[in-house]
Amino acid sequence: MAKIQRALLSVSDKAGLVAFAQTLAAAGVELISTGGTAKALRDAGLLVKDISEHTGFPEMLDGRVKTLHPKVHGGLLYIRGNAEHEWAVKQHGIPPIDLVVVNLYPFEATVAKPNVALHDAIENIDIGGPSMLRSAAKNHDHVTVIVDPKDYEEVAALVKATGDTTLELRRKLAAKVFARTAAYDAAIAAHLTKEFSGGATLPATLAVSAPLAQPLRYGENPHQQAALYGKFAEYFKQLHGKELSYNNILDLTAATALIAEFTGDAPTLAILKHTNPCGVGQGATLREAWDKAFATDRQAPFGGIIAVNEPLDGPCAEAIAEIFSEVIVAPSFTDEALAVLTKKKNLRLLQILKNPATAAPWDVRSVGAESYLLQQRDLKRTTAADLKIVTKRAPSEAELKAMLFGWRVVKHLKSNAILYSAADRTLGVGAGQMSRVDSSRIAVWKAGEAKLALAGSVVCSDAFFPFPDGLIAAAEAGATAAIQPGGSVKDPEVIAAADARGVAMVFTGARHFRH
Numbered sequence: 001m002a003k004i005q006r007a008l009l010s011v012s013d014k015a016g017l018v019a020f021a022q023t024l025a026a027a028g029v030e031l032i033s034t035g036g037t038a039k040a041l042r043d044a045g046l047l048v049k050d051i052s053e054h055t056g057f058p059e060m061l062d063g064r065v066k067t068l069h070p071k072v073h074g075g076l077l078y079i080r081g082n083a084e085h086e087w088a089v090k091q092h093g094i095p096p097i098d099l100v101v102v103n104l105y106p107f108e109a110t111v112a113k114p115n116v117a118l119h120d121a122i123e124n125i126d127i128g129g130p131s132m133l134r135s136a137a138k139n140h141d142h143v144t145v146i147v148d149p150k151d152y153e154e155v156a157a158l159v160k161a162t163g164d165t166t167l168e169l170r171r172k173l174a175a176k177v178f179a180r181t182a183a184y185d186a187a188i189a190a191h192l193t194k195e196f197s198g199g200a201t202l203p204a205t206l207a208v209s210a211p212l213a214q215p216l217r218y219g220e221n222p223h224q225q226a227a228l229y230g231k232f233a234e235y236f237k238q239l240h241g242k243e244l245s246y247n248n249i250l251d252l253t254a255a256t257a258l259i260a261e262f263t264g265d266a267p268t269l270a271i272l273k274h275t276n277p278c279g280v281g282q283g284a285t286l287r288e289a290w291d292k293a294f295a296t297d298r299q300a301p302f303g304g305i306i307a308v309n310e311p312l313d314g315p316c317a318e319a320i321a322e323i324f325s326e327v328i329v330a331p332s333f334t335d336e337a338l339a340v341l342t343k344k345k346n347l348r349l350l351q352i353l354k355n356p357a358t359a360a361p362w363d364v365r366s367v368g369a370e371s372y373l374l375q376q377r378d379l380k381r382t383t384a385a386d387l388k389i390v391t392k393r394a395p396s397e398a399e400l401k402a403m404l405f406g407w408r409v410v411k412h413l414k415s416n417a418i419l420y421s422a423a424d425r426t427l428g429v430g431a432g433q434m435s436r437v438d439s440s441r442i443a444v445w446k447a448g449e450a451k452l453a454l455a456g457s458v459v460c461s462d463a464f465f466p467f468p469d470g471l472i473a474a475a476e477a478g479a480t481a482a483i484q485p486g487g488s489v490k491d492p493e494v495i496a497a498a499d500a501r502g503v504a505m506v507f508t509g510a511r512h513f514r515h
Helices: 017-026 035-043 051-055 070-077 083-091 107-111 118-123 128-138 149-162 167-197 246-262 286-296 314-320 335-341 397-410 436-449 468-477 491-500
Strands: 006-011 030-033 099-103 144-146 212-216 226-229 236-240 268-273 276-282 304-308 325-330 348-352 362-366 372-376 418-421 426-430 458-461 481-484 504-507
Touching (some): 006 128, 017 030, 017 099, 017 149, 030 035, 030 051, 051 070, 070 083, 099 128, 118 167, 144 149, 144 167, 149 167, 246 304, 246 325, 246 348, 268 286, 286 426, 397 458, 418 436, 436 468, 468 491, 491 504
Parallel strands (some): 006 099, 304 325, 325 348
Antiparallel strands (some): 418 426, 418 458
8 A cells, every 4th residue: 555655734714723734644654734823833833844944836816826837737647557647747746745735715604704805705705726626536446535623633633553555545635635626616606696796697507515414314305315415504503402303494494584574573473384374473571472373373373483572581482382383583582581492492592693585685595407496585574565546545654554464474384375364463374275265265264273364454466466356355354454466457447346345455565475
């Protein structure tokens, strides 16, 4: 077995580097390094050769050119045992480099800073690092390459024991390199596209790259493999409970998007099931909001997801604890709330660290056939000034409040969506039906099951009423006002039906389909 003779180390993240380099030096490996990395190794008492001494060419252009040299890439790329390659490197005095340790300039961390200057972003685009990584990874039959400090320990153990690494490990590390450089390039492309286009232009190529955050027990069903990727931990912190499932994550992110509609509003609580709101309430306290939300549907919340728009307190926690819930999501939890809820060992408690609904301007969905859909997130907010009154009777102040409350909720129901609402609570919910009339019937039936009167309520429809029958059904159920986008060829007939029944109706001019 050949042994590692020479290693090139050039890193931004120096965690664990010195201990790893000490293991290499103890195994007789020559260390080559650059700039700050070389200084850190020398400060630790290690013998290090500067890259300029190795190449015979100075670092230049503020360090932009230092490793882009045949003595670096030739030493990495030549095939050991290949007579032609061996002759070429001998003729040109290119010694082998058997191990490369590189982690890249912190581009992602730089552009994550608020109001980062374009110049700073550009300067943090690494050129030499990805080039060395790719050269070493391509020639992984002979060269070991490390891009992640987490791999130091395994490599160090093998070098200490045998002086070399195994082909199996080199293959694993090479694949990791190409995943990292792909993610790095994707981050650069995404940032520059946003900078140069104002963030509105659809990318010519959709590059999606996200690190594995955690494997999941299974997907939507036990026979499906699943995992979570990306920066989930930057947005949510799990405080208690068993591991999140695939469905939990879908539900809690839907719940967080809904409750974000009420940021800074009165205490608001939402209960969701299978990403659909089944009850939303507002009150002077979260306990009062819970009572209103739970009253909408006392069956569906079993095993549901609960989200609140302010710190969850003890009285509300005590009420919630009376039923079985899967997940509770809140900006924070008081000590009293934690004392109550942590008694349920399986209940997952998540703190919202930052709002994921506005984290990125785009939604990406896989549609199979190696194809994806990309769209802007539906972050449109509707205010009273956006409403167009289309009936003879204008809505009362109470009806207007109920419209604006219900419109924020119906936006998060699966289409076709019909919601009956008061000014501070949902009354009847119908979602995901093939017919808008069917959704209305379900919402009326749900309100009846909950013994909630719909007299004087507002009906909210996520898309226009295609025929008068939906509006008529709502009026017969007790709704006195309606809010909908408008835009149907039958709008005049729907308006006439509303006028005939004394229903006040407004158009928003914005549809909120959710498939």
